[in-house]
Amino acid sequence: MNRFLLVAIALLWAQVSSADNMRLAVTTSFENSGLADVLLPAIKTDIDLDVQLLVVGTGQALKLGAAGDVDAVLVHSKEAEEAFVTAGYGTHRREIMYNDFVIIGPVEDPAGINGAANVIDAMTNIATAKARFVSRGDDSGTHKAERALWAAAGLNIQDHGDWYQAVGSGMGAALNTAAGLNAYIIADRASWLNFGNKKGLSLLFSGDPALYNQYAFLPVDPVKNSHVRNDLAMLLEEWLTGARAAALINGYSIGGEPLFVFNATTD
């Protein structure tokens, strides 16, 4: 009996040995796309690097970078990224790839956005119809993009009525809420394709260049946080902008549909 207990205790407390690893904060939309499951093993094979992913919203990712709790950040919010670099928290901003946002809504499409000429018209239709709309509400890259679209359509979010619901959660949770409320929602294509609970929702509008969503890699500045593994961050950046990454990223698809377009340039 005692021997059994000892084995159980040993099993429980057996530690995984730590190889060379770095911490990368990424957004929930990136995680939901499933691309990480393809890239991480390749990274391990090619440059023997264990990348630990912290999946959080853009706001929190940048905060972790500023605090020096991660070595680099991969987000999709240009304005916030530039502010991050200007403030001295990141060394620079390196574009890697882009995907796009799509507008999801109830199959019946009460606001009639399917077939709208452009995204501005689509957004305006939703507001006019006062159709239920779910917003991320969490200051994430997706949320910022959504806000930018309302602004571009000349609509003030403050004037929106009860039909506008800000939930304050990640993409998957927000999609769940939209499914439950039968509401419109802006999502990144990857999250939508991977979403398992579509119910009465369907993809109603996409393709407008205003919906393109640029991902960028920002190494945390070692000047402000001397302990960060900037060497590993640079190693990863080199890989992410190389041919292998390009092939994997461009080749990644869900149900036959490609998601990301690699657009890193050699600096």
Add this chain to the structure above:
Amino acid sequence: MSAKFPLELDQVLVQRKGKVLLGPLDLSLKKNGVTIILGPNGSGKTTLLRAMHGIERINGGRITWAQEDPAKHAFVFQSPVVLRRTVAQNLAFPLQLLNVPRAETEAAVAHWLTRIGLSGKSETAATRLSGGERQKLAIARALIRKPDVLFLDEPCANLDGYATREIETILGETAEAGTRLVMATHDMGQARRLADDIVFMLNGKVHETGAAEAVIARPQTEELSAFLKGDIVV
């Protein structure tokens, strides 16, 4: 045998929340043998015993022993306190507290188990014993450290005749072996059977005291006389 006595109580006062429970009281216990503290309920017998044993804080006066050694007295409470363990473990407990070697402890436990007639129940949970058995256990546990003085607070108050008789026998043997007994009771018969000298208490004070035979045959005070007759005394 070491002389624990005389025990002197000098103007001892015990009060709680403004109410005087005991004293001011003077008392001197000299002899060996059995002292019975007699008196109606509420007369302060329990408080006096507890004060003498040192588990009741006194608010005035002094208590002095000829030689102070707290481990050398023991107490048996009116409602027996048993540990949530077996009978044998209960008996062993006081010896374990003193780090007595295991062999010696086991021998003492076996001896006392036989004396109180609980050898067959040594592994029973003490909480499952009857009232009489518990009190016998409590007495054995009190005596296992060979105290010089044993205080008992109405040990037979809640017991039937059989149990009372068994306990009085054990107490008699104990007194004969040289242990000083100081016992409170309101049972006249018990006092008659066991006492060498008597302290009669009333309203927190010593009302009358003296050698047992003398006091019982020729009580000096009206109240003791009434009490001995079985009247209610207040």
Add this chain to the structure above:
Amino acid sequence: MIDILDGLKAAFWLVISFDAELWEISLRSLRVTLSALIIASLIAIPLGTYLAVQRFRYRRFAISLINALMGLPPVVIGLLVYIALSRSGPFGVLNLLFTPTAMIIAQVIIITPVIASIAHQAMRELWAEYHDLLISLNTTKWQRIVTLIRDGRRNLLTAALAGFGRAIGEVGAIMVVGGNIDHVTRVLTTAIALETGKGDFALALALGFVLIGIAIVVNLAIHTLSRTEREGRW
């Protein structure tokens, strides 16, 4: 309804097929929670017992404080621990953030008041029972604490299991300080949160059923090991 059935089916297959990832996060859940439980108990049980036994000036305040701390929202504790362990925080140099150790620290802080409070209640009752006897036997403070803990172990086990329950199902604090990193700090509860957020309800439910199963097994195992249900001993 379909989701629940799907969840049960998925749970069944995950367990039967010894799914590697399930094992990994389950073992990690147990490791974190049991470590936290042991550490928290080592602090809380003597603390609760001490508060029951020792009278000191701010005792009532200390007891109220512990009871109040039970109500602290775990996610707030997680945030505070994150701030403390962050590289830009006071304990950043220890490099503990986003490790299982950070999760253990957060859970210890969360469950210690729970265990201490229940332990204190149990010990207080037992102390009331043993008080006279232990004082009469001239026990040291340490002897009293040891005796109470030993004799009250059944209730202390209940206290510990209450702590276990709180910890194994906790998700807010360990999400913040652990980061839910795959293969490093992902445990059952954070995995459930992740899968729920992705919309994969079946998998989330499956993990949930596994979690419930583990909690039941641990409870049963501990009760069997300590034979609390055996007749005559309790």
